[in-house]
Amino acid sequence: MHIYAEKRFLDNNIKNISDALELEIISDQPNKNSYLAYDGNGLSFIKDAANPKEFVHIDFLKGKLGWRIKRAEHESNLKKALGKTKKELNIFDATAGFLSDSMIFLSLGHKVMAVEQSKIIFYLVEDAIKRAQSEIPFLKNLSFLNGNSLDVFKTGKGSFDAIYLDPMYPIMKKNVKGSGDMRSIRSILKLENISNEANDLCDAFMQCEYQKIILKRPLKYKKIYSNINYQVKGKTTRFDIFI
Ligand SMILES: C[S@@+](CC[C@H](N)C(=O)[O-])C[C@H]1O[C@@H](n2cnc3c(N)ncnc32)[C@H](O)[C@@H]1O
Incomplete structure (x- = not known):
């Protein structure tokens, strides 16, 4: 599994998460399997790249x-x-x-x-x-x-x-x-x-x-x-x- 993040979103937070999970950060969006995605809204889990609409994103505010x-x-x-x-x-x-x-x-x-x-x-x-x-x-x-x-x-x-x-x-x-x-x-x-x-x-x-x-x-x-x-x-x- 990988963490998908565009270069403009790379910060210390995602670097720490990548270290802790021992997952590589990639800048090309995966087209198969599960992956984590990081952007301006934070971290999400995409269960199946073929169906990126089904994802987990936790939000305590909304x-x-x-x-x-x-x-x-x-x-x-x-x-x-x-x-x-x-x-x-x-x-x-x-x-x-x-x-x-x-x-x-x-x-x-x-x-x-x-x-x-x-x-x-x-x-x-x-x-x-x-x-x-x-x-x-x-x-x-x-x-x-x-x-x-x-x-x-x-x-x-x-x-x-x-x-x-x-x-x-x-x-x-x-x-x-x-x-x-x-x-x-x-x-x-x-x-x-x-x-x-x-x-x-x-x-x-x-x-x-x-x-x-x-x-x-x-x-x-x-x-x-x-x-x-x-x-x-x-x-x-x-x-x-x-x-
Ligand atoms: C049904 S969910 C809990 C949902 C939670 N009450 C909520 O409000 O979101 C059960 C969770 O317990 C975690 N879990 C099960 N056994 C555990 C253990 N021994 N130590 C820590 N977490 C555990 C599972 O990984 C899973 O995320």
């Missing part, structure tokens, strides 16, 4: 996500999952993905440490953070890391009021969320040869010391653990809470 962040107060299910509290919580997001859920936690006034295992996803999100930093002050309450969240958690840097787990959804027949973002995440993980054992990750966190675990699952997904304290149900997803 679009569906920007709108969700602005209306974070309306996220009643996530709020219920966190529980009634006036205090600022320290949340550990073990499955950061495109950071949508963590952005809601931050915008509700909480502090978040979020960890993403995929390097490509990490740099797409980090680029979005850099672009949004001057306009979204609460981003200062975020610590965003690339790595395995279980390893990070076990190093014990910080005490957390809640661990948030949103592992990859199992592919289900009528997987409502099997669209858009999830499809993109799946294809990036495949490209990086990252396998996903959602249950292993959940089992491992369940065995750690925690105050509260919030596990996001498809609404109809079978209950794996019997010690659920309460559930918050939405139209397509539910949160299983363990205290």
Whole structure:
């Protein structure tokens, strides 16, 4: 895979990303396979050069996500999952993905440490953070890391009021969320040869010391653990809470 950037867009930011991902920067637009593209709007992932209209570009200021962040107060299910509290919580997001859920936690006034295992996803999100930093002050309450969240958690840097787990959804027949973002995440993980054992990750966190675990699952997904304290149900997803 390559990073495609016209010469006029070359800056230190993309040079650092190219070093970190060990990907060469090229100035001719690829006509096959997946690639990363960098221009005046920042970093994007193009899944298939033959269909450049299908791409991933994270933006916290505009679009569906920007709108969700602005209306974070309306996220009643996530709020219920966190529980009634006036205090600022320290949340550990073990499955950061495109950071949508963590952005809601931050915008509700909480502090978040979020960890993403995929390097490509990490740099797409980090680029979005850099672009949004001057306009979204609460981003200062975020610590965003690339790595395995279980390893990070076990190093014990910080005490957390809640661990948030949103592992990859199992592919289900009528997987409502099997669209858009999830499809993109799946294809990036495949490209990086990252396998996903959602249950292993959940089992491992369940065995750690925690105050509260919030596990996001498809609404109809079978209950794996019997010690659920309460559930918050939405139209397509539910949160299983363990205290
Ligand atoms: C369903 S997505 C999370 C979506 C996220 N909640 C959001 O709002 O965008 C799951 C993500 O967790 C990441 N992940 C899974 N296991 C992980 C681990 N052990 N450490 C870090 N990230 C992990 C996957 O790479 C994927 O990006």
